[in-house]
Structure formats: C-alpha cells, structure tokens
Amino acid sequence: MRIGGIITVLILVGIGFAATFFITDEWVEGQVEYQASLLNEAKVELDDFEFSLWNLQVKWGRLQVANSNNTMQNTFETGDTEFSMEFWPLILKNKVIVDNVRLTGFQIDTERETDGAFEMPEDIEEDGKPGFIYGVVSQVSREASKNAEVKFTDVRDDLNVDSLMAKVNIQSIDKIDSLRNGIQQNYSKWDSTFKNTKVNEEVAKVRSTVETIKPKEIKKPKEVLEAIENVKKLRKQVDSLKTRTENLKQNFEEDYGTTRDDLGQVDNWIKDDYQRALNVAKLPDLDVQNIGKALFGQNLLGDYAAYLEYVAIAREYGSRLMGEEDSTKEIPRYEGLDYEFTDKYDYPGFWFKNIELSGRTKSDIDISGMVTNISSSQKKTGEPVKFDINGTDDNEVALTVNGELNYLEKEPRESFNVNYSGFTLSKARISPSDLLPYKLKSGKGELNVEMNIIDKRIDSRIDYLAKNISFDFEAAGQPKNRIESLIRNAIGSTDQIDVAALIDNIDGPLRVRVRSNVDDLFMNALRQTVSQEVENAKRKIEAEVQKQVEGKKEQLEEFKAEKEAELRQRYEELQAKVDEQLKVVEEKKKELEERKKELEDSLKDKVKDKIGIDF
Amino acid sequence: MFLIMRYIAKLLKALASEASPGQIAGGIILGMIIGLTPLSSLHNLLIVVLILVLKVNIGMALLSFTIFSGIAYLADPLFHSFGVWLLELESMQETWTSMYNNEWIALTEFYNTVVIGSLATAILLCFPMFPLATYGVLQYRKHIHEKMMKWKVVKAFKGTKLYSIYETVSRVRG
Numbered sequence: 075m076r077i078g079g080i081i082t083v084l085i086l087v088g089i090g091f092a093a094t095f096f097i098t099d100e101w102v103e104g105q106v107e108y109q110a111s112l113l114n115e116a117k118v119e120l121d122d123f124e125f126s127l128w129n130l131q132v133k134w135g136r137l138q139v140a141n142s143n144n145t146m147q148n149t150f151e152t153g154d155t156e157f158s159m160e161f162w163p164l165i166l167k168n169k170v171i172v173d174n175v176r177l178t179g180f181q182i183d184t185e186r187e188t189d190g191a192f193e194m195p196e197d198i199e200e201d202g203k204p205g206f207i208y209g210v211v212s213q214v215s216r217e218a219s220k221n222a223e224v225k226f227t228d229v230r231d232d233l234n235v236d237s238l239m240a241k242v243n244i245q246s247i248d249k250i251d252s253l254r255n256g257i258q259q260n261y262s263k264w265d266s267t268f269k270n271t272k273v274n275e276e277v278a279k280v281r282s283t284v285e286t287i288k289p290k291e292i293k294k295p296k297e298v299l300e301a302i303e304n305v306k307k308l309r310k311q312v313d314s315l316k317t318r319t320e321n322l323k324q325n326f327e328e329d330y331g332t333t334r335d336d337l338g339q340v341d342n343w344i345k346d347d348y349q350r351a352l353n354v355a356k357l358p359d360l361d362v363q364n365i366g367k368a369l370f371g372q373n374l375l376g377d378y379a380a381y382l383e384y385v386a387i388a389r390e391y392g393s394r395l396m397g398e399e400d401s402t403k404e405i406p407r408y409e410g411l412d413y414e415f416t417d418k419y420d421y422p423g424f425w426f427k428n429i430e431l432s433g434r435t436k437s438d439i440d441i442s443g444m445v446t447n448i449s450s451s452q453k454k455t456g457e458p459v460k461f462d463i464n465g466t467d468d469n470e471v472a473l474t475v476n477g478e479l480n481y482l483e484k485e486p487r488e489s490f491n492v493n494y495s496g497f498t499l500s501k502a503r504i505s506p507s508d509l510l511p512y513k514l515k516s517g518k519g520e521l522n523v524e525m526n527i528i529d530k531r532i533d534s535r536i537d538y539l540a541k542n543i544s545f546d547f548e549a550a551g552q553p554k555n556r557i558e559s560l561i562r563n564a565i566g567s568t569d570q571i572d573v574a575a576l577i578d579n580i581d582g583p584l585r586v587r588v589r590s591n592v593d594d595l596f597m598n599a600l601r602q603t604v605s606q607e608v609e610n611a612k613r614k615i616e617a618e619v620q621k622q623v624e625g626k627k628e629q630l631e632e633f634k635a636e637k638e639a640e641l642r643q644r645y646e647e648l649q650a651k652v653d654e655q656l657k658v659v660e661e662k663k664k665e666l667e668e669r670k671k672e673l674e675d676s677l678k679d680k681v682k683d684k685i686g687i688d689f
Numbered sequence: 690m691f692l693i694m695r696y697i698a699k700l701l702k703a704l705a706s707e708a709s710p711g712q713i714a715g716g717i718i719l720g721m722i723i724g725l726t727p728l729s730s731l732h733n734l735l736i737v738v739l740i741l742v743l744k745v746n747i748g749m750a751l752l753s754f755t756i757f758s759g760i761a762y763l764a765d766p767l768f769h770s771f772g773v774w775l776l777e778l779e780s781m782q783e784t785w786t787s788m789y790n791n792e793w794i795a796l797t798e799f800y801n802t803v804v805i806g807s808l809a810t811a812i813l814l815c816f817p818m819f820p821l822a823t824y825g826v827l828q829y830r831k832h833i834h835e836k837m838m839k840w841k842v843v844k845a846f847k848g849t850k851l852y853s854i855y856e857t858v859s860r861v862r863g
Contacts, residue, residue, distance in 0.1 A: 075742060075743065075744070076741065076742055076743065076744050079740075079741035079742040079743070080741075080742055082741050083738050083741050083742060162792045165792075165796065166792065166795055166796065409727075409801075409803065410727075410768075410769050410772060410801045410802040410803030410804065410806070411769070411772075411773070411801070411802045411803075412798075412800055412801050412802075413776045413785075413789075413800045413801075413802070414789075414800070415782075415785050415786040415789040415790075415800065416786060416789060416790060418789070418790055419795070
C-alpha cells in the first residue's frame, strides 16, 4: 500500500466535495437557464437559485419565462419555489423527477425590466410556422375587429357610389379577360391538334391503296383472296383511325368541359366584387344573426382569442416535447447502446408530478390550485397535464380555471374552462357598438369560457351574463336620432343581458355565432329605422357593379361558343373522312366478294363443260 | 518539455531497475482497463484509486492508458458487438434483469454495450497480460537495456542540458 496514494485519494475526494459545494449553484443555474431558454426560444431566468447536492433540493426566489413573441414581457413568472428531485432517476438517467413542487407568486403576462430575447444556436432550427391554434387566434381576432367596424347609425340614403367604387377593386373584369385569353390559347392548341393530326395523312394513304384494287381486272381466284385479305387489313387500319379520332374527341370534350366550369365562376366573381363593395361601404347586414356579433362580438371574441393564445402556447410546448424522446438516433462512436431490461428507469426527461401553485392575477385576485403531471413525455408518464386553479378577491370576484392538456394519443387534445364571476359592471360599457353607447349604473358580470380542441377541431362556447343592470341614459343626454330613441325604449326595461358565443369548425371552416337575449329588440328598432336606407344603398352598389361588368359575361360566352363551334366543325370533318373511308373499304370488300363468286362460278362452269358433271 | 523528458527518464529508470516487474505489470493492466473502457465509467474511479493506493508503477499505467485508448478507439465496434452478444445471452437474462433493477449495480452502466463489451475484454486480457508484461520486463532488463543505453539516440538524449538538469534535481531530491 502506498500511504502517499491514500492521502492523494483523500485530498482529491475533499477537493471534489468542496468544489461541488462552491460551484454547483452557479453551474446548475446556468445549465437550467440555457436548456429552458432553448426550449422557450426566449430567456428563462432564475434569481436566488440554490441547489443542494445532499438532498437534491432546488430553490429559487424568482423565475421569469420571457414571451418569445414579445420579449419585453414574461409569459409567466413565479416567486419562491422549492422542490426536491428523486435521486436515482437523476443519477442514473439524468432525468428530473419531482413529486411535489411548492410554487408561490405565480403571475402571468408581467412586464420585464430587460429584453428577454435569446439568441438560438445556429444548429437548432427554429420553428417558423405558426401552429394551427395561432391561426385560429388570428382568425378570431380578425372577426372581432370586423365586428367592431360595423356601423348601424351612420347609414345614409345619399351614398356616393362613385367615390365608393373608386375605392373598390373590381376584379371580375380582369378575371374575365384572363379567362378569355385562356379560351383563346385552348382554341389555338386544339386547332393545331386537328390540323396536324396524322389521321388525315393515313386516311389518304388508305384511300390510295383501296383505289389501286380493281376487282374487275382480277382474273384468278387466288388473287381475289389475296386482295380480300389486304382489304381486311385496311379495314382494321381504318377502325384504329376511328378509335383515335374518338379519343381525340373525348380529350377535346374534357378539356373544353373545364372551360365551361370556369365560365360558371363568373357569377361568383361578380358576387365577390359586390360583397367587397359592401364591405368598403361598411353597410350592416340587417340580419338577427349579425346583431349579436356586432353588439358583443368584439369583446367576447377578444377575450376568447386571449384565452386561446394560452392553449396555443401549451400546444406549442407540448408538440416540441412530443416525439422528441422517441426519435431513433444513430449510435455515436464510443457511446454504445443502452439495454433496458425493465421499464424501471423509463422516465421522461422531466416530470413534475404535483405543483402546488399560488399567486395573483392582474386584477388582484389571489389564486391557488394544483397543476399535475407536467412532463416531457406524456406517453411515458401515461398522465395528461391537469390544472385546477381558483381564487376570490375581497369583493367576492371569483376566478376558476381548470382543464386538461392531453398529448397521450396521436391527436393532441386540450380542454379548458374559465369562469370569472362577480365582477362589477358599474360605469362599464357593455358593448363597444354604436348601437349601445351607454354606460351602466350598476350590475354584476359573469363570464364562462369552455374550449375543447382535438387536433384541428375546435368546439367552444362563451357565455356572458350581465345581471341586475341599469343603463345610464341620463349621462348620454337626449337621443340624437330616432334609432337611439327606439333602442332606449326597447332596452330600458331590461335588467339582464345574456350572451352566448359559439365558435367551432366541426362542420368545416371556423364558424362564429353570437346570440343574445336583446338581439330581437335591436333588430326591431333597426327595421323601423335604417332598414330602408341600407337596402337602397345595397341596390345602388349592386347596380354599379353590374354596370361595370355588364355584357362581359355574355361576350365571353359568345366568344367561347364561336371557338368551340369552329373546333367541332374541324372534328366533324375529320370524323366524316374516317367514316367515308370505312364505307369505301366496306364497298371494296363487297366488290371483291362478288368478284370471287363470279370467278368461282366460271370455274365451275368450265369443269362442268369438260367432264359433264354438274356440281 | 521538461515534464515529458522527466516522464521518459522515469519510465526508463523504472524499466531498468527501480520498480519490480510485478509493479510494472500491475501498472500496465490497470492502465489498460482504463484505456479500453469508456473513461467516465464508474469502475474507472475504482481503478484510479487502486493505481494511487497500490504500489503499481503510475508512469507505466499512464503509458498503458494512452496506448490502449488508441486501441479502444479502433476496437469500439468490436466492443459494441461483443457487448450486444453478452447482453443478449439467453442464459444471462435473469441475472442482467436483477442487476439492472438494483440501482447501485445499474450505476456501473453495465447495460451499455460498449461498457460491458470493453470491460469484459479488458478483464479477459488481464490474465495473459500480467505474466506477459512481467516476463517482458525481465527480458528487457536482461537483454535489451544495456544495448539500448548504447544507442546514439539515447546517448544524445542523455547529453542534453535538460537531462543533466533533471539528473541534478533528482540527486538533490534523493
């Protein structure tokens, strides 16, 4: 035994322990921040980080997760947080498995003091494509702003159509011209096809061959038989020419058939132009289906888009983590392959089983609740993320958020429910629409949002209830026009407004429907006032659009019919040539058959004359 | 440069007379195990402790580690194949499973094809390597050392200023 060696080992062990004691906090903090920032594509920062090697305990005073779309804002941040990692998964497989996390000071959408932009390494591809739910968010946001633009009380009878049409880009005329060019090109193509087809040439060849066969000049039966064989071959050739001609016709019909479909679209193009002109004129569509959207659409859909954005974030993270661990990698040299004899260590990269969360919302509601099973692979844990958070403030305003993010199956599923109730409506405007420009004197509100998303299918409902309300008509002064006065009368006795918005794409494209218990009241008031003006304005616009595209469709149809007739004539000429040749060949065959009979008969007569036996 | 020279000189000294053939052979086989197997494996920590604690020749262990690391790089695919064969041995499945389920044993990463393949190869090689190395040292001392000292290269090396400084320092240190 070497005494010096033993002392060296002991010194090395001592240095090792000392080093871990002094440098682990900073090193682990750096690693965690870097890896989390890679995943987040924006900075993830920890303050007052502590890591204890003895019990694998992690603590931090503040965690900020920057929003990659707006790096001056945090998606969320937390205050004091504490948890202990399981020993063996960390040591054996580098996996972070945590049973319980205590997380305080949770807040969403907080402002940052510094920019949270994170420079991604070049070898990591950034996902440039926005996800499906982000697409829906922008669709819903567009719908919300569109609803905000509808003006009911500004409709005038003296609509200046000329200035309006100057702003509208009438596209039908260009599209019709382009279609005309297409028809011309198609005509040229088929014209050249019919002119240059080899069928004409081959028909001429057959004709000259048939003409060389002269049955009357054939003297021997053997020669007749040979000629009949040749005619049979010619018949086959003409049959093949007929088939080719018919195929040509079929292709021509199919090709021209598509042009016919394009012609059918002209009416739709004109309708689109008309709709575009209506949109520029911002004329309201006086349909009860649209009243709810115009009254409450902007607010409700705005809220909905905000909630949906959180689901989009969840799906984005979920999809980044999904499948990552299932990817098969090539075995790196000198690293070998790990055999798994049991699933004992088949952990996900990280798994926070229970997170006890508390914090405060922007509207100062103290919230608390549980989030369970946040992991890097739900397939490995077999558990979806579930959350159930609620809270109330001193004024009994309550918030409940619960839901599930399920990525266990091939199709990702998110379900989400938010209930926000008891908030005061005093001095609030219930709708941004010009139809309801009044503040409320009193009232309490309740908002309930339910979303179910399975892959790309969304089914969601928002219910908004304003109860015990009274409108402050006095502050608005005297009604400015008849419509205002009618609306005041209609809603003056209403003490509750109940709105439901349904947003889904179950039967096709995204559908947004908003209905409320006051839609009919508003509809009646509008029918009595602006209805006539709207209809007049619409008629003017329609007439102007029709004027601009007038005759274009007919001219196009005429042009198309003329060209088609020319081509049909060419085809029919070709077909007639082939049919005629078929007839000639048949006749020649008949003549040869007759000649054959004549020669046979004369042969029989000669034999009879010589031997005196009648056959 | 001085360190390398010092290392070469020490090695030559050890080979010539300073260390026993057993100590040199011990250094060779322990260095070989570290060299052939993945460096970060847990068993290598134990081997390093053994090198430090036992009276094996550390210089020879370092030389052996360097040489066998190069060999291991070339033989890596063979170790992997051997590891696959070992881990898939039907008769061993129960043993591997119970070893795998024991966290302390699993720490050795025996379930990795290169770790088990290279370690088994290194252990098997220890049996012929130890007597061969011992024999080799004896043969060197008997037949080669004297001749080698007469080589021009060795003489030139011994004649360098650096070597004389090293000699002086060694004498002073005793």
